[in-house]
Amino acid sequence: MNDLGTIFTTAPTLVTWVLIYIVVQRLGELVYANRNTKRLLSEGGEEFGADHYHWFIFLHSAWLAIIFLLVDPLRELNPILLALFVGTQILRVWTLASIGRWWTTRIISAPHFDKVKRGPYKYVSHPNYLVVVLEIAIVPLLMGLPWVALLFSLLNAILLRHRIGVENTVLGQRGKSEA
16 A cells, blocks of 8 residues: 555546646536526525535545545556546536536525426436436556445435435426426
């Protein structure tokens, strides 16, 4: 095992760039989500499930921090796992493009809001959660940290079970479907 945090003292490698991409992507999503959240609230939306939201922030932050601290930046990345990771990113873009203005990291809804049924939402109820489930497992496996994949997959499953229940109840109160 290498020293903690060697990624911060080693010249950038593919491992470094993958992790930087994840951080930039997550921060960009938060900006997009916060903008959508503010607009949806101004359009009469209400937040549901705020009591558990901070646990998701903690989980994702801890997941990234542990990977950054423990990863060997000189590790060779498995091409199959790297391809699976790229596939999750394609699904993420398709999901966000399909849900558009309705996408947020919080549960914001109102009865007059539409239900999105296009793109991956035609086939999967919660494609963004599928992306996150896959990512939480694939990234640590890609980085040679299987115990991180297992631990955080279990913790994420516990949180998602509650969140999806809340979200399904809320979505059931929405009006018409959007194509």
